[in-house]
Amino acid sequence: xxxxxxxxxxxxxxxxxxxxxxxxxxxxxxxxxxxxxxxxxxxxxxxxxxxxxxxxxxxxxxxxxxxxxxxxxxxxxxxxxxxxxxxxxxxxxxxxxxxxxxxxxxxxxxxxxxxxxxxxxxxxxxxxxxxxxxxxxxxxxxxxxxxxxxxxxxxxxxxxxxxxxxxxxxxxxxxxxxxxxxxxxxxxxxxxxxxxxxxxxxxxxxxxxxxxxxxxxxxxxxxxxxxxxxxxxxxxxxxxxxxxxxxxxxxxxxxxxxxxxxxxxxxxxxxxxxxxxxxxxxxxxxxxxxxxxxxxxxxxxxxxxxxxxxxxxxxxxxxxxxxxxxxxxxxxxxxxxxxxxxxxxxxxxxxxxxxxxxxxxxxxxxxxxxxxxxxxxxxx
Amino acid sequence: xxxxxxxxxxxxxxxxxxxxxxxxxxxxxxxxxxxxxxxxxxxxxxxxxxxxxxxxxxxxxxxxxxxxxxxxxxxxxxxxxxxxxxxxxxxxxxxxxxxxxxxxxxxxxxxxxxxxxxxxxxxxxxxxxxxxxxxxxxxxxxxxxxxxxxxxxxxxxxxxxxxxxxxxxxxxxxxxxxxxxxxxxxxxxxxxxxxxxxxxxxxxxxxxxxxxxxxxxxxxxxxxxxxxxxxxxxxxxxxxxxxxxxxxxxxxxxxxxxxxxxxxxxxxxxxxxxxxxxxxxxxxxxxxxxxxxxxxxxxxxxxxxxxxxxxxxxxxxxxxxxxxxxxxxxxxxxxxxxxxxxxxxxxxxxxxxxxxxxxx
Numbered sequence: 173x174x175x176x177x178x179x180x181x182x183x184x185x186x187x188x189x190x191x192x193x194x195x196x197x198x199x200x201x202x203x204x205x206x207x208x209x210x211x212x213x214x215x216x217x218x219x220x221x222x223x224x225x226x227x228x229x230x231x232x233x234x235x236x237x238x239x240x241x242x243x244x245x246x247x248x249x250x251x252x253x254x255x256x257x258x259x260x261x262x263x264x265x266x267x268x269x270x271x272x273x274x275x276x277x278x279x280x281x282x283x284x285x286x287x288x289x290x291x292x293x294x295x296x297x298x299x300x301x302x303x304x305x306x307x308x309x310x311x312x313x314x315x316x317x318x319x320x321x322x323x324x325x326x327x328x329x330x331x332x333x334x335x336x337x338x339x340x341x342x343x344x345x346x347x348x349x350x351x352x353x354x355x356x357x358x359x360x361x362x363x364x365x366x367x368x369x370x371x372x373x374x375x376x377x378x379x380x381x382x383x384x385x386x387x388x389x390x391x392x393x394x395x396x397x398x399x400x401x402x403x404x405x406x407x408x409x410x411x412x413x414x415x416x417x418x419x420x421x422x423x424x425x426x427x428x429x430x431x432x433x434x435x436x437x438x439x440x441x442x443x444x445x446x447x448x449x450x451x452x453x454x455x456x457x458x459x460x461x462x463x464x465x466x467x468x469x470x471x472x473x474x475x476x477x478x479x480x481x482x483x484x485x486x487x488x489x490x491x492x493x494x495x496x497x498x499x500x501x502x503x504x505x506x507x508x509x510x511x512x513x514x515x516x517x518x519x520x521x522x523x524x525x526x527x528x529x530x531x532x533x534x535x536x537x538x539x540x541x542x543x544x545x546x547x548x549x550x551x552x
Numbered sequence: 553x554x555x556x557x558x559x560x561x562x563x564x565x566x567x568x569x570x571x572x573x574x575x576x577x578x579x580x581x582x583x584x585x586x587x588x589x590x591x592x593x594x595x596x597x598x599x600x601x602x603x604x605x606x607x608x609x610x611x612x613x614x615x616x617x618x619x620x621x622x623x624x625x626x627x628x629x630x631x632x633x634x635x636x637x638x639x640x641x642x643x644x645x646x647x648x649x650x651x652x653x654x655x656x657x658x659x660x661x662x663x664x665x666x667x668x669x670x671x672x673x674x675x676x677x678x679x680x681x682x683x684x685x686x687x688x689x690x691x692x693x694x695x696x697x698x699x700x701x702x703x704x705x706x707x708x709x710x711x712x713x714x715x716x717x718x719x720x721x722x723x724x725x726x727x728x729x730x731x732x733x734x735x736x737x738x739x740x741x742x743x744x745x746x747x748x749x750x751x752x753x754x755x756x757x758x759x760x761x762x763x764x765x766x767x768x769x770x771x772x773x774x775x776x777x778x779x780x781x782x783x784x785x786x787x788x789x790x791x792x793x794x795x796x797x798x799x800x801x802x803x804x805x806x807x808x809x810x811x812x813x814x815x816x817x818x819x820x821x822x823x824x825x826x827x828x829x830x831x832x833x834x835x836x837x838x839x840x841x842x843x844x845x846x847x848x849x850x851x852x853x854x855x856x857x858x859x860x861x862x863x864x865x866x867x868x869x870x871x872x873x874x875x876x877x878x879x880x881x882x883x884x885x886x887x888x889x890x891x892x893x894x895x896x897x898x899x900x901x902x903x904x905x906x907x908x909x910x911x912x
Contacts, residue, residue, distance in 0.1 A: 187821070190894040217837075226896015297760055403894060523904045534837065543901060550897040551883040552817075 184402045193407040194230060200414040201232040209235050210366055211413055212507055214356065215373035216242035216535030217401055223544035225403035231410065238367065238507035239537030241355055244320045244348075245272045246505060246529040246536045247455040252319070252348050253278035255485040259315050259346065259477065260291040262484065266309060267293045268302035269317040276532045299324070299331040306335070306343040315477045318345040323375040325349045325466060326440040329447035332468065332475050344477035347467050350453055352376045354464035356396075357388040358455075364508050369413035370396035371406065374428045379444075381436025385424040393422045400428040447472055456529060457505035501528030504537055511541040518542060564676040569706030578704060582682055586689035589698040591665075599700035601665055601722075609664040609696075612726040612784075626661030626723040628652060633716050637684065639758045640765045641750075642772030644717060645687035647846055650774045652721035653695055654794040657776040658849055659731060660783040661723030666692060667701040671716040674709045684715065695774050729783065733810040735790040740880040741858035742816065745778070745871040746771055746848040747826040748800045749840030753833050762836070767828045773847030778868035782851070782861055789861075790852040795845035798903055802842065803850050804888045805902040815884035818900070820893045822877045841890075842903045852880065 201209070213219055219239045222228055228237055241247050257278045260267045267283065274284040274295065287293040292312075296302055302316035318328040328345060335343045352373060359365055372385055377398045389396050395416035399409035409427045416425065426432055444466070453465020468476045478485060499516045503509035511517050511530065521527040523539055530536035559565060567574040584592060591599045607613050607620055632648040642650075648668065656663050668688065672681065692699050754770040757763060779792060793803050804816050825833075825840055833840045847870060853861055858876040865871035878890075888900040 185893070187893045187895070194894075223898055224892070225894055226892040226898050227894070228896070230894070230896050297762075403892075407894075544898045550887075550889050550899065552889075552891065552897055 184400075185404050190404060190407055193404070193411050197235070197407070197411045197414055198232050200411065200418050201235055203418050204234070204414070207234055209368050209414070209417065210238055210507075211235065211369045211371060211410060212238045212240045212359070212367045213371040213399075214240040214242075214352065215371075215375070216246070216533070216537065216540070217375070218371055218373070218399065218406060219537050219540045220535065221401055221403060221406060223540050225406070227403060227406055227410075229550075235410070235414070237371075237410075238510070239504070239540070240359065240370075240507055241455070241458070241505050242530065242537050243272070243533050243535035244324070244350065245270075245276060245533035246501070247350065247355075247457065248273075248276070248319050248348055248529065249454045249456045250278055251454065252346070253282070255478075256283060256315075256317055256346060257281050257286055258484050259481060260286045260293055262313075262481075264312055265292070266305060266312050266314045267291070267317065268296045268299075268305055268314055269293065270297075270319070271295045272533045272535070273317055273319065275526060276529050277526065299327045300334075303331055303335055303338075303340060303343060306340050310342060312342060313480075314343050315481075316343070316345045317348065319348040319350075321350055321352050321373070321376050322379040322444075323373075325351075325444050325448070326379060326437075329443045332447050332472050333443065335475065336472060341474075344475055344480055345468070346477040347465070349448070349466040350455065351380075351450070351464055351466065353380070353384040353388060354461050355455060355458060356385060358458050358461045358464075359506065360388050360392040360394055362506060365506055367394070367507065368417055369394065371409050371413070372396045372398045372424065374398060374400045374405070374432060377426075377428065377432040377436065379437050379440045381434050382424050382426045382432050383434045384436075390423045395422055396424050398424065398426045398428050398432050400431065457502035499528040499531075501530045501538070504528075504530050511538040514538070562678050564672050564674060564678060564681065564706055566674055566706050566708070568672070569704055575704065578678075582678070582685050583702055583704075586682075586685045587692070587699040587702075588689070589700065591698060591700040592702075599665065599667065601700065606664045606722075606724050609662050610724055610726050618726065622727045624661070624725045624728050626656050626659050626725060627720065628655040628723075629718065629720045630655060631716060631718045633713065634755065635713055636755075636758050637680070637714055639770055640754055641769035642846070643684055643687050644715065645684035646691045647772050648717045648719050649688050649691040649695070649697075650772055650847060651794075651796065652719045653697065653774045653776045654779075654847075654849070656721050656723035657774075657779040657783075658792040658794050659723070659725070660729030660780070660792075661725045662780055663695065663697040663721055663723045663776065665700045665722045666697055667720045668699055669703040669705075669718040671705050671707060671712055671718075673712045673714050674706055676714055681715065684717075691774065695776055730787065731789065731791045733791055733807055736807060736811050736814055736852050736880050737790075738814060738880055738882045739855040740790055740852050741855060741876050742804075742818070742878045742880070743851040743853065743858050743861060743865075743874055744795075744800060744823075744848065744877050745775065745851065745865060745874045746845070747824060747829065747873060748795070748845060748848065749833065749838075749843030750826055750829050750848075751846040752797075752799065752843030753829045753838060753840065755844070756836065756838065757832060763828070763832055768826075768832060771845055771847040773870045775847060775849055775870055778865050778871040779849060781868075782864050785864060786853065786857060786861055788854050788857060790854070792849055792851045794849045797844045799840070799842045799844055800848075800850060801839075801888065801900045802903055804900070807852070808886050808888055809902075812886040814880045814882065815886065816878060816880050816888045817883065818878035818888070818890040820890055822875060824873065824875060841900060855879070
């Protein structure tokens with residue numbers, strides 16, 4: 173028998189203990205003099221679990237949970253989507269992508285729209301499926317849209333490394349991977365962002381380790397707690413953050429000890445290090461963040477779709493593209509605005525006709541607000 | 553040297569659909585053999601059924617009080633497309649028969665005849681077709697309903713995904729059942745007859761190969777016997793609906809959008825899931841409340857009746873996991889709300905888009 177997730181989740185979640193932790197949160201919150209405590213959940217999966225379990229409405233009035241950058245799709249710039257669309261238009265190309273990317277609007281099109289008029293765009297769940305497609309379609313170029321944070325980077329690195337070893341020459345990745353600690357630094361140092369504590373992403377930390385968040389948080393005298401994805405994890409994490417604020421502690425603590433170590437997954441990090449090297453990278457809403465992207469090392473450069481198809485992709489202006497973006501995604505990603513503050517939210521922009529990536533991706537905060545909390549308060 | 557072995561004898565060719573010799577061979581070798589009933593054997597362009605014979609399907613017809621002039625005919629049609637055609641817990645054939653029977657049963661109608669039309673892709677294996685047809689015949693036989701007519705068309709390779717089935721179902725009810733969404737009032741109780749979402753997550757698992765096939769089964773089943781039983785026993789039932797695509801959440805949203813005076817409040821603590829289905833759904837980021845069912849119904853009954861109805865449903869294996877999961881009320885009119893296990897709440901809205909496995 174393999175790992176029994178169902179029983180595992182049952183063991184962790186317990187409504188009685190949850191109420192106990194809520195009590196502790198209320199008690200600590202009453203010790204804070206400020207009338208508002210802002211806690212940002214960096215990861216979209218947390219946003220969804222917070223809505224799904226109804227945590228938001230159960231916390232003391234002064235504790236505000238705010239959604240941050242959310243998911244890799246949300247922060248992928250229009251330029252990248254446009255490049256993917258251009259590549260999909262080439263008759264000899266097959267695009268392999270995670271499902272979330274399909275509906276994201278580029279400049280005037282999306283991969284889903286291209287697919288409906290004949291582009292070969294295939295949804296994969298694991299990057300490794302792209303290698304299988306490449307082997308089956310030797311006469312075609314298979315391009316994997318390599319987006320994702322540390323959580324999915326090792327799988328992309330493995331894809332490239334194993335394709336290199338097997339001599340698969342018709343497989344490419346469109347480099348778009350990003351790393352979270354650099355983005356956290358950008359958020360913490362952003363003058364407009366008022367966040368007291370951070371719910372840090374658990375999946376990312378499984379790979380990177382919790383230590384990577386220490387430096388930026390300590391430098392700006394903020395606290396953060398690495399958090400798992402069950403509701404008990406989130407409640408525990410909020411309690412720990414409030415406790416850190418009361419005790420004036422800075423830096424990072426780890427709630428998700430069953431999966432996250434201070435140093436992370438050494439094998440995965442080694443694999444990333446071997447295949448990729450850091451580069452400056454553009455984030456939607458945050459702009460270019462130094463050292464926050466990953467590009468292929470020289471040894472693997474022949475797998476870079478950006479290099480191989482430079483002629484097709486090159487020559488577009490991302491400024492032009494971002495101008496067309498009339499929603500407030502950028503502010504939402506920084507928690508400077510809540511999704512309902514955006515004039516387009518649920519009128520011009522909804523999951524059927526998304527203007528920005530926060531609404532397209534199921535992990536995006538606009539999508540979560542739309543799904544769970546669009547109108548008024550629930551009467552119990 | 554002659555390597556040509558001739559056409560594959562196990563493949564459907566376009567001539568199977570041209571009305572000629574091969575069509576007739578297919579009908580007599582596969583369909584008539586499996587469905588095996590006199591009405592079909594007559595081979596007319598329509599199936600002719602005695603009204604009296606149809607009424608005999610009703611147990612009520614034996615009673616001296618039975619008034620045939622009050623009896624009603626129910627008709628339904630549905631198309632079945634599923635990939636893969638064979639999945640853990642069923643196949644497209646079983647799905648087609650169960651779906652048709654369930655559509656009639658939730659309206660309180662007892663099926664007395666089914667027709668089935670097949671659109672088959674050139675090259676489809678005749679042996680697979682036979683498996684599907686046998687599965688239909690078996691399910692129809694278990695439920696005591698004859699398949700009285702059908703049609704076969706063959707389309708070119710790539711013009712359909714293996715095989716599509718369209719059915720029509722005909723049923724009788726002793727009197728017009730009083731099921732109406734408008735009947736739902738505050739205080740009414742909501743029952744689900746099984747674990748939500750198992751068909752949808754099973755199909756995802758079949759396509760993605762995430763975990764052992766056998767560990768996640770579709771709930772594909774006929775609910776005709778238990779549902780007709782309670783429809784007869786409890787005429788006070790407000791409405792019944794079989795949950796198909798969109799799952800439980802979608803059906804309940806249809807209720808409140810038709811009857812905007814009421815809101816529905818579910819209690820997460822009362823909803824039970826099949827463990828392995830829930831585990832895979834959580835990992836993939838799929839909400840089972842929106843995932844398809846093919847052998848699960850939702851029943852709305854007046855306050856105080858759910859216990860008795862659930863006891864009655866428990867005697868049938870397809871509905872032995874029935875539970876009360878919430879009730880209708882005046883709060884949050886036009887909305888479906890779920891109280892979470894820790895005492896919070898969230899809206900369960902109509903689903904907008906297909907659920908995709910997510911990126912992280």
